Amino acid sequence: MKRQDLHAAWLPPAAFRSVGSRHTVVHGDGPLLDTVLAELREAAGRYGGTVRHGDGAEPVDLVLALSAVPAESGGTGDEGFVLARRDGVTTLLADAPAGLLHGLFHVVRLGEPAFTGERPAEHHRPALHRRIVDDWDNVDVHPVMGQVERGYAGGSIVWRDGALREDLSRVAGYARLLACCGINGLVVNNVNVHASEAHLLTDRLGEVAAVAGLLRPYGIRIHLSVNFASPVQLGGLPTADPLDERVREWWAHTTRGVYETIPDFGGYLVKADSEGQPGPFAYGRTHADGANMLADALAPFGGVVHWRAFVYNHRQDWRDRGTDRARAAYDHFVPLDGEFRDNAVLQVKHGPLDFQTREPVSPVITAMPRTRVAVELQATQEYTGQQRHVCYLAPMWRTVLGFRPWGEDRPDVAQVAAGGGLVGVSNVGDDPYWTGHPLAQANLYAFGRLAWDPTLDPAAILDEWIELTFRPDDTADPQTLRRTLHELMDGSWQTYEQYTAPLGVGFMVSPGSHYGPSVDGYEYSPWGTYHFADRDGIGVDRTRATGTGYTGQYPAPWSDIYESPDTCPDELLLFFHHVPYHHVLHSGRTVIQHIYDTHFEGARRTERMRELWRDLPAGLVDPALYARVSERLDEQVRSAHEWRDQINTYFLRKSGVPDAHGRRIY
Amino acid sequence: MKRQDLHAAWLPPAAFRSVGSRHTVVHGDGPLLDTVLAELREAAGRYGGTVRHGDGAEPVDLVLALSAVPAESGGTGDEGFVLARRDGVTTLLADAPAGLLHGLFHVVRLGEPAFTGERPAEHHRPALHRRIVDDWDNVDVHPVMGQVERGYAGGSIVWRDGALREDLSRVAGYARLLACCGINGLVVNNVNVHASEAHLLTDRLGEVAAVAGLLRPYGIRIHLSVNFASPVQLGGLPTADPLDERVREWWAHTTRGVYETIPDFGGYLVKADSEGQPGPFAYGRTHADGANMLADALAPFGGVVHWRAFVYNHRQDWRDRGTDRARAAYDHFVPLDGEFRDNAVLQVKHGPLDFQTREPVSPVITAMPRTRVAVELQATQEYTGQQRHVCYLAPMWRTVLGFRPWGEDRPDVAQVAAGGGLVGVSNVGDDPYWTGHPLAQANLYAFGRLAWDPTLDPAAILDEWIELTFRPDDTADPQTLRRTLHELMDGSWQTYEQYTAPLGVGFMVSPGSHYGPSVDGYEYSPWGTYHFADRDGIGVDRTRATGTGYTGQYPAPWSDIYESPDTCPDELLLFFHHVPYHHVLHSGRTVIQHIYDTHFEGARRTERMRELWRDLPAGLVDPALYARVSERLDEQVRSAHEWRDQINTYFLRKSGVPDAHGRRIY
Structure with a gap:
């Protein structure tokens, strides 16, 4: 597949127009510099500029130079760069090749302003060193989960029906x-490593190397999800006990083999003792024992193990109101703080449950000061509309990353995550638009940008993405296009929250698929996901005073803020408290009226979104993309109304309280 | 696989001991007589008797003779027989070979009493001419439904992974x-005829013929489920319009081909315009048009088409309380009464919905006097415990077959069904015990016996089945074995009803699997299966006065009996009426207290069943079978308690009414 046959996403040729029309000189050598040169030359070929590698006398507009940035300015580190413009020349300097690559894309994002006026030196460095996407791709088509677990964009871009794809050009495009x-x-x-996938570590390592070779030119290191039981499954050992010398030796020599094939291999990712995956518990060992074994195998080569904290009892009894899944990761891992190796990263989902539309920040993030913690976000819209709904x-994520667990003037989540990194579960597949819903591309883009700079404003990121992707200035009506996309997307998460599970209660989705409403779908399940709605009230009492004690896992001030319904934020009220339907929110509305109001409002907003898209003048976006978005908006409107009606009917039947405004509830 | 490696079910060798120890003479010839002779000879070889074919002078105990039974006694018909015993000789006479085969099995059932004392001539004839089992076997493994749709006993005994099994010995054992x-x-x-299965009609007809060859020696004709769109799928025609001459000709010549290969072929079964299957609606034709087209193709060869009446809108909107799935079959088919050919049989599920634990009799059965109606029962326990629960x-079925739609002294359902037959969806698979739960064998046995004689007492059928299967008199404690099996099985349907959906409301099962409770699982679905429970009451108003008018589909007196909650039987109250939780039943209990009481009682009964089985002295049944039943009873106890707790908690949360006896509801 040729690059021009792939959807260009946020890198259409025209995004390089400003760069491509300039006279550029590049100083420095190496593989990443080759990538920079190739990008520049392709753009210059299209837009009339020139590119020279090394010294010369011609006048230039843009200089990219690999050269030690003066130490007094702090240097640029492995990936940073300095951008300046003086006397009509724009200069990008970096200590390391990756910095020039990132700098180039920064100049692309800037467009014409990068070549206008004067620009004092700006120092750019990523806030988080580790910025990783997790693909949940399977080698074999899983009988339930398919080729990509929780994938909503077609098949895997790497494997198809058990084999590596012959054409991996999508992978190259993805890397870019x-x-x-x-x-x-x-x-x-995929973090769930099934039988065939386990072999990627050994006899199918060549497939991983093939992908790594396509990522390398773009400065991306490859990582592998491995099965904790690999020494048994692959090595023929009788045990996978992390303290058994044979097991440690097996991991050591297997890891050595990986690095012999892929010298810049990033490391392992492990989901252990979770939802049926094997782990150290089987041998009476701790998760630190398990993680450290792999960390030790990786350390000689500079690799890192990412160890997921997503451990809980998924065979809970719904009758047991004392067990609280939200507590599980903290209870399992916090006692191990300080026991993990320096190259072991504990990868923690941002909330204590599982990527619900609204959750509090996981208290694990706050409670392991002597452990490298990475925060895991989910770009694939498992619980947020499955790329059939617009949900930016x-x-x-900004809410999560900016949350300050210890109060104002103390570190925020992004600062804590600087030790381990930011991880995003990817949302791409072999869909023509990469992500099913074309507007879902923005989530992947935004994830990367927030990992680089967690302080970025979501609307500003959307501006960048719109300018790159849709080139509004090349259309007949840039302002309408920009305004429409912002109106569709800016508030789409809140809209989605309005018409789905209310007030942080979560999990009112169809079991299994997680798409569409089922208020009681998980209410009597073994998954630990309950709302306890009865005729009088709803919500989960997680207080110290009368509930599961989960609020006690937070440091002050949030342990106290969450403890009382008087101070708990409305949007998380039902996550922390069981309250009567007539409980009055800070908004002044009762809980039951809030449910009705937000559901009517959320569904109405989806109608408005569809109208906005219908009103978009023809020709502003590609007709095929326009049609795809239209079709998805139809489904979003239908689904939002289904949510509205099921939720409202459920609570009307249960509470008996009529809507204060007399609207129709079935 | 040798016959002795199959579980013998109700035909263990010892069942033939009485016959096998006698001196028998057989008069008559033909294939079925060969089967009779083979059965007799095998038994005689084991138990010391003799078998002679044709005249001779030796003393005999048993005579089987194919000979015209005197017309003044009415003859025996195609399958009946006359049994008598005089002067120490037991005599079986029949007009046709099948009569002798059935007679032989009758003598086997009788055992020693068939050879004791005098026995005046008894005339046996089946009450229903057509006594058919439907196997829902797929050729290919269906991604959702597997090798057998709604099968709970392993794979198909005919196909595996898309191909005919090499070893079809199970089919021969099944036929016997x-x-x-x-x-x-x-x-x-399977009635759902997917792509590969459609080819059984044409290029894969040889597979059907192979099975037919194994059924034929036991007097069983083979039928085939066909896809209404076959002329398009297989014949390359642009249409399947039943009035199109090309289509009619395609079916005529295809059917001719079937009979050339299988001369005793029984006919077709069609599920059309139902749950996504194609049908005549696509061409603006009626179901009579569709059925008659196939009937015309089959008529020259004596074949019959079974046309299912299971037609309803499975994409209903739960918000629409006016549409009532229970009405659908009647509304579709009753206007067509009189339009079906004589060799077209309308196959009607016994209830208006779908094999729920308790339903009223389908009014379609009562409303088509000019149509051959067959009644369809379901031996495979889709909604009745999936052969993990004991549910005899x-x-x-006896309740259904003995129901008198027009009141006392008028025909019952069995008499109506005499025109079309009785059909049972089979419950067997390649499981070692045929049916998963060994005690589920009794359901298949009872189905056959009720099809032969619908007036049989279920307990008496169970007696027969126990004597044949378990040979209590060959054990150390016959009475304990008999009593235990009766106590486990006699009331097991009522027990199952007690701990599952109450008072006829149905469909409180897990969506998709139909196993285990999910009170709201189908409440907001498109399947037309609702209970409308709110904080005040529950049930579906199907009255003429205020509801969907479904009661009007019944003749008097039931149209009136069902119309009023004062006369409607308790066990169907919520099927016909929406009532408050405090509504008082004829039993004197309120609806809510009935729910609590029956659920506590039903779950308790399963504990008692398990105790009974645990108390069974060792050695009375085969240890492997004992272990299998024990394991299933553990699951039944677990599941019954899950049902009890989910149902009780759901209704306590909704109604707010505490249990009058203060028992624990979670």
């Missing part, structure tokens, strides 16, 4: 897109 | 078991 938004690592396979997630 | 309980027809494949269904 990821590099442009700042990603520097990719986990190539950057506002949610 | 079916013949013993009176079955004379078998539909070999004969009492339910």
Whole structure:
């Protein structure tokens, strides 16, 4: 497949027009510099500029130079760069080749302003060193989960029906897109490592190497999800006990083999003792024992193990109101703080449950000061509309990353995550638009940008993405196009929250698929996901005073803020408290009226979104993309109304309280 | 696989001990007589008797003779027989070979009493001419439904992974078991005819013929489920319009081909315009048009088309309380009464919905006097415990067959069904015990026996089945074995009803699997299956006065009996009426207290069942079978308690009414 046959996403040729029309000189050598030169030359070929490698006398507009940035300015580190413009020349300097690559994409994002006026030196460095996407791709088509677990964009771009794809050009295109938004690592396979996938570590390592070869030119290291039981499954050992010398030796020599094949291999990702996956518990060992064994195997080569904290009892009894899944990761891992190796990263989902539309920040993030913690976000819209609904997630992520667990003037989540990194579960597949819903591309872009700079404003990221992707200035009506996309996307997460599970209660989705409403779908399940709605009230009492004690896992001030319904934020009220339907929110509305109001309002907003798209003048976007978005909006409107009606009917039947405004509830 | 490696079910060798120890003479010839002779010779070889074919002078105990039974006694018909015993000789006479086969199995059932004392001539004839089992076997493994749709006993005994099994010995054993309980027809494949299965009609007809060859020696004709769109799918025609001459000709010549290969082929079974299957609606034709087209193709060869009445809108909107799925079959088919050919049989599920634990009799059965109606029962326990629960269904079926739609002294359902037959969806697979739960064998046996004689008492059928299967008199404690099995099975349907959906409301099962409770699982679905429970009451108003008018589909007196909650039987109250939780039943209890009481009682009964089985002295049944039943009873106890707790908690949360006896509701 040729690059021009792939959807260009946020790197259409025209995004390089400003750069491509300039006279550029590049100083420095190396593989990443070759990538920079190739990008520049392709753009120059299209837009009339020139590119020279090394010294010369011609006048230039743009200089990219690999050269030690003066130490007094702090240097640029492995990936940073300095951008300046003086006397009509724009200069990009970096200590390391990756910095020039990121700098180039920064100049692309800037467009014409990068070549206008004067520009004092700006120092750019990523806030987080580890910026990784996790692909949940399977080698074999899983009978339930398919080729990509929780994938909503077609098949895997790497494997098809059990074999590596012959044409991996999508992977090359993906690497380029990821590099442009700042990603520097990719986990190539699903965290649930099934039988065939386990072999990627050994006899199928060549497939991983093939993908790694396509990522490398864009500064992205490959990582592999591995099965904790590999020494048994692959090595023929009788045990996978992390303290058994044979097991440690097996991991050591297997890891050595990986690095012999892939010298810049990033490391392992492990989901252990979770939802049926094997782990150290089987041998009476701790998760630190398990993680450290792999860390030791990786350490000689500079690799890192990412160890997921997503451990809980998924065979809970719904009758047991004392067990609280939200507590589980903290209870399992916090006692181990300080026991993990320096190259072991504990990878923690941003909330205590599982990527619900609204959750509090996981208290694990706050409670392991002597452990490298990475925060895991989910770009694939498992619980947020499955890329059939517009749901721009950057506002949610910004809320998480900017949360200050210890109160104002103390570190925020992004600062804590600087030790381990930011990880995003990817949302791409072999869909023509990469992500099913074309507007879902923005989530992947925003993830990368927030990993680079967690302080970015979601609307500003959307501006960047719109300018790159849709080139409004090349259309007849740039302002309408920009305004329409912002109106569709800016508030789409809040809209989605309005018409789905209310007030942080979560999990009112169809079991299994997680798409569409089922208020009681998980209410009597073994998954630990309950709302306890009865005729009088709803919500989960997680207080110290009368509930599961989960609020006690937070440091002050949030342990106290969440403890009382008087101070708990409305949007998380039902996550922390069981309250009567007539409980009055800070908004002044009762809980039951809030449910009705938000559901009517959320569904109405989806109608408005569809109208906005219908009103978009023809020709502003590609007709095929326009049609795809239209079709998805139809489904979003239908689904939002289904949510509205099921939720409202459920609560009307249960509470008996009529809508204060007399609207129709079935 | 040798016969002795198959579980013998109700035909263990010892069942033939009485016959096998006698001196027998057989008069008559033909294939079925060969089967009779082979059965007799095998038994005699084991138990020391003799078998002679044709005249001779030796003393005999048993004579089987194919000879015209005197017309003044009415003859025996195609399948009946006359049994008598005089002067120490037992005599079986029949007009036709099948009569002798059925007679032989009758003598086997009788055992020693068939050879004791005098026995005046008894005339046996089946009440229903057509006694058919439907196997829902797929050729290919269906991604959702597997090798057998709604099968709970392993794979198909005919196909595996898309191909005919090499070893079809199970089919031969199945035929023998079916013949013993009176079955004379078998539909070999699933009513949902997918792509590969469609080819059984043409290029894969040889597979059907292979099975037919194994059924034939036991007097069982094979039938085939066909896809209405076959002329398009297989014939390359642009249409399947039943009035199109090309289509009619395609079916005529295809059917001719079937009979050339299988001269005793029984006919077709069609599920059309139902749950996504194609049908005549696509061409603006009626179901009579569709059925008659196939009937015309089959008529020259004596074949019959079974046309299912299971037609309803499975994409209903739960918000629409006016549409009532229970009405659908009547509304579709009753206007067509009189339009069906004589060799077209309308196959009607016994209830208006779908094999729920408790439903009223389908009014379609009462409303088509000019149409051959067959009644369809379901031996496979889709909604009745999936062969993990003991649920002896004969009492339910007896209730259906003995129901008198026009009141006392008028015909019952069995008499109406005499025109079309009785059909049972089979419950067997390649499981070692045929049916998963060994005690579920009784359901298949009872189905056959009720099809032969619908007036049989379920307990008496169970007696027969126990004597044949378990040979209590060969054990150390016959009475304990008999009593235990009766106590486990006699009331097991009522027990199952007690701990599942209450008072006829149905469909509180897990969506998709139909196993285990999910009170709201189908409440907001498109399947037309709702209970409308709110904080005040529950049930579906199907009255003429205020509801969907469904009660008006019944003749008097039931149209009036069902219309009023004062006369509606308790067990169907919520099927016909929406009532408050405090509504008082004829039993004197309120609806809510009935729910609590029956759920506590039903779950308790399963504990008692398990105790009974635990208390069974060792050695009375085969240890492997004992272990299998024990394991299933553990699951039944677990599941019954899950049902009890989910149902009780759901209704306590909704109604707010505490249990009058203060028992624990979670």
